[in-house]
Amino acid sequence: MDITSILFYVFSAILLFCGLRVITAKNPVHAALYLVLAFVTASCLWMMLGAEFLALTLILVYVGAVMVLFLFVVMMLDVDVESLRNGFWKNLPLALLLGLVASAEMILVILQNPQITAVANADPETTLSNSNVLGWVLYTQYSYPVELASLVLLLGLVVAVALTLRKSDKAAKYQNISKQVSVDSKTRFTMVKMDAEIEQQGEKQ
């Protein structure tokens, strides 16, 4: 067994263990941290396949951005984990049975077909780097789905704003910049003429 296969089995074992812990860990913060570890090991596997760009993007985007945000949410919202686990044991037998049947079927089908040929190898002639080739393909051959994906992102943005921004919300405070800029001394101060007040000694005590 060469070093690559040893590494593959080590990383795969860690990945599977982490995946299991994500759903079994009692503490949601621990679960999120196991998910981070799962992402890192998955990116190591991709690195071994020669997909450096994807491996690094996985760490940057998922570990760096998504999971950090997720951890913030988990820590800020005091989620009552015990109530989420209600009915876990009640539903477990059926879920376990269905899961086992489905996975047994999948394993049987895969075992029938041992010769799985590798597809879509990168062009061995190319001297370009991984990210270079990916960019080239994305903006030529796959330009249409990339454009559409940008629309999906725009839609996500619009929906997120529509769901959270409420002008009518009393608690919300808004700045009207043109009003702020156009203030002068007259709108800010009003001079009130009034007589000087004389404090009366008797009342003060």
Added chain:
Amino acid sequence: MTYPNLFPVLPEIFMALMTIIILLVDAFSAKKSVITVLTLLTLIGCFVLQIHVSSPSTQLTFNDMFILDSLATGTKLFTYILSFVAVIYVRRYIIDKEINPGEFYAILLFAILGMMVMISADNMIVLYVGLELLSLALYGLIALQRDNVKATESAMKFFILGALASGILLYGISFIYGATGGNLQLELIVRSMLASQEQGISPLLTFGLAFVVAGLVFKLGLVPFHMWIPDVYEGSPLAVTTMIGSLTKIAAVVFMIRFLVGGLVLLSMYWTIMLLVLAMLSLFFGNIIAIAQTNIKRMLGYSTISHMGFVALGFIVVSVDGITSTLFYVITYSITALATFGILTALSKDGFECESIDDLKGLSSSHPVYAFLLMLTMFSMAGIPPLVGFYAKFKILAALVNTGLTWVAVFAVIMSLIGAFYYIRVVKAMYFDEKVKDIQVANICVGTKVLLVLNTLMLLVIGIFPSYLIDYCQKFIG
């Protein structure tokens, strides 16, 4: 470096641009009525552009990822017309419910754009991206009423189950990609399967197919992937139920035609069996459970499940005849559902939603016209001649009998008979029961009323003269 031919994509580009313009107008203009007009103009513009770019021959562009054939042109035109009518129906409702029209219509146009992309996709990646564009927009539309607990709950359910189904679909696609030598192009998949046909069909392909079918029928809502439909129909505001219940079905069926009949036709012996089982389950559970419903939106949800069962039966007959009747069925069903939800929307006013079947009691004495229209749609859904629902069911049954699946046709007929019970119960509540609640009609304009009447009368007209629409559908396929 050659640039892609943008001519066939013009309607999509126009739609995307107008969506962004509507967002900007909403941000900077105080007049909200402009947005409705802009939305309607967008749909008209797309319609005109679509006719302008259509040609008798098939047009491909963007490295063959985009296809504009007669199927795409025809179903897109129907989508524009139905969307146009739906926008007019829900216009008043949006104002009543104080939903911001800018956001609502912009997200709605995104959803329609998603349908357009799905309809003319020739590549699995594009099909998937179009599906996500549509689904994300729908989740957003349902959740737009943030303070409505039911709406947010159903949006959440729809979102989580939809994400799961998308994952399953993608998993299946990845296996098909692997088993066909790295192809996502539907035509190339067929070719690669034909080339390796002598060695038999790879188990990996059938493995992927099972996941793909599961993902697809979730979007269509067949049993046992139907659990979201009644909840979403009931939970979302009527305006959104109108959109989900009518517009999305055509795109979903075209999606299935492209994916299963177009891409995986050589595996048809596998997926016809899967669809047969799912369709029979849907017909059974959809019709039986609908009987127990007291909420009319929920009842229509279960009725959708049984109707989609019929649509799936049409797929089992893998022939021009079968697919034509499927298309005919889904188009006429969309028209019927649009009229039904349009009437219910018209009967909702000032925060009151016409939801319970009890609310409809005695409708014939207070609003005879609406009662009559609703009766026509119910009879059409139940499949009573001379309305179009009868003919659509008849076409599918005839196609089944012609291929020797008579027992399936008999089963479907028995299930529709059971289904007729709950449609006719609504009619009974309207015509023979004492009034329990005063229903006020929303102050919709005359144009909307005329449109409602025309829409419902279409059911009668197509029912009596179906051959025009059938010839039209046949042209899509041929």
